[in-house]
Amino acid sequence: MSDAIYYQGLVKSMMFIIILVSFAPLVIIVLIAGYQYSIVYEEKVEAHLRELVLKHDQSVDSYLEEKVAEIQVLSEVIDIESLADQSRLKELHDALVRWHGTAFVDLGLIDGRGIQVAYSGPYNLQGVDYADEAWLREVRERNVHVSDVGLGRRGVPHFTISLRLESKGREWFLRTTLDFIAFNRLVEDIHIGETGMAYIINRQAEFQTTPRRDMTGEIPFLRELVSDSNSAIAKGRASMTIQTNPATGRETIFVTSAIKDGDWILVYQQETADAYADLNRSRDLAVVVLLLGGVAIIVMAYLMSRRMARRIERADLDKESMNEQVIEAGKLASVGELAAGIAHEINNPVAIMVEEAGWIQDLLEEGLAEGDNDREVQRALNQIRTQGGRCKEITHKLLSFARKIDPTVKHFCLNELVHEIVALSEQRAKYANVVIETSLADNIPPLEASPSEMQQVFLNLVNNAIDAMDPGGGNLDIASRLDGNQVVVAITDTGCGIPRANLSRIFDPFFTTKPVGKGTGLGLSIIYGIINKMGGTISVNSAVDQGTTFTLRLPVGEVADSAACEVGGGDAA
């Protein structure tokens, strides 16, 4: 159960790392590149719009200036009498129409009182009184006047150019109407995207050209926009603002340029979304790609980390079974180490039996009647039986130990186990001149572990201790005591000790100081694994030429029947 949680955690952390590592550069690139691209693109669009407006305000201005100049040429070249003459004026107008197309719609001369004295054009406006018109006042002041577009008397949108002339102390006004349609075309052609369009308004936000769509709703907003005569919008050329257009409710770019000495304003407007449509499209594309990529990354990260976690799980399982095999092998190795002693131990009774059998044969050849040969045969047979019993004991001891390792956790009595190991090692110790002493506390409760694994632990430690004291012999002391809820077992030898340099490495697998072929270097690492698995600790204290103490601290299992052990220990003794 906890394993499943562990592997799930593994999947999560792996997934998190994969996603982080793949997403971070992607997001950073998209953000940086997107930001840079949008800045550059916006600048480009702005520059383009400004350029467009500049070009057109110039052309509008030059169109007006040109027309004014042409009328001015007329007024200077032709005298008032000719202008006042209806037929001459008609000729003049015809010539203008011939050479300037329909630009000049009509031509008229007005005297100082405001009465049109001569007129040539499509409307009948001769004799009309303009005395109260605003334009007349303007032209008196400024000599030249270009009017706003208005419906005027004829009910058709038009605008006029008026000049003040002076001849023989009297003042005259030459007035011509310009073709509104041709003028309108100057700005009407500006047409970009869905919403981009240009128009001209005056200071009162009255349209001087016909916008492409009905914009009556936007007039108050435009009036506000251009009303401040000192603002950059009113004064500057191609100044740009971005504002929310209340009529459409959308953010709109306004590029404005003052023309006709600031009387009129050329306005180009386009909704931001429309102006930056390409940018927005590529941004949307990037977002879509990012999202799809993100989904792909997440799915892949999940699948990959799940697969990896599964592999790790399998590897862990393999390792675990390998560990079991290693422990098994280690155990067989330690049994093998015992084999020399055991062989000798078995060999001795066998040798005795063989000799006794031979002796009986000798006696039989002599004849049972001789001397006390009868009793001697009896004694020899008893001896054979005794030695046979010894053999049986030895094989039983060995068999109980060499059984396959069983990792099942059970309650077992430590003292009993120690007695078993001591009995098993006794013969070997005897030949190595080692005296084994045990001082075991009586109150040791049963421990929870695999008994066969614990046998392995103690056999290995005892074997090592005997090896350490090999030539010369010494004392091996096994002591157990209860310390709180831990059982402490100390195995002390008076052997050669472990050099300080090796002390930190003795629990490493394959670390051995024995010659090649003599030791696998697995014994202590297996012990370490077993003790760790049951939640205990193993520590070592050693002084060169003084001896070594291995101290095991083993946790006491959930207290079962602590009396069971004492009874068990009694049986073993």
Next chain:
Amino acid sequence: MPANVLLVDDEQGFVETLAKRVANRGLTVNTALSGQEALDFLDKDNSVDVVVMDVKMPGIDGIEALKRVKAAHPLVEIVMLTGHATVESAIEGMKSGAFDYLMKPCELDELLSKVNEAYDKKQAHETKILEARARHIVLRRGD
């Protein structure tokens, strides 16, 4: 004159029975239960010709005892007894001057023939030494 044999093994039962059987075949037999005991015995009694000794014994083990016997009594021949797991130490023993080795348990006849061979060798050695001594005396007299 039959050989004088010293049997050394830590198993009392083994030594005693073997001693009885060997004695039954007319040899002079003494026993010792450890390497040290054997050395002590040899120091006291220099009539021993052949020592039959187990390789593996507590205290002074067979090989060590062998070396000491050879050092103190070079002419005494030694036959080693060994279980199979200690063949290597038997070979080691041969290198250190043992006459031969036998696997334990062994046939009595085999043991006796080995003991006799060892005894013959010892006697040959002793004869040679006597001859050399005699020649030495003859040479000195010739001066």
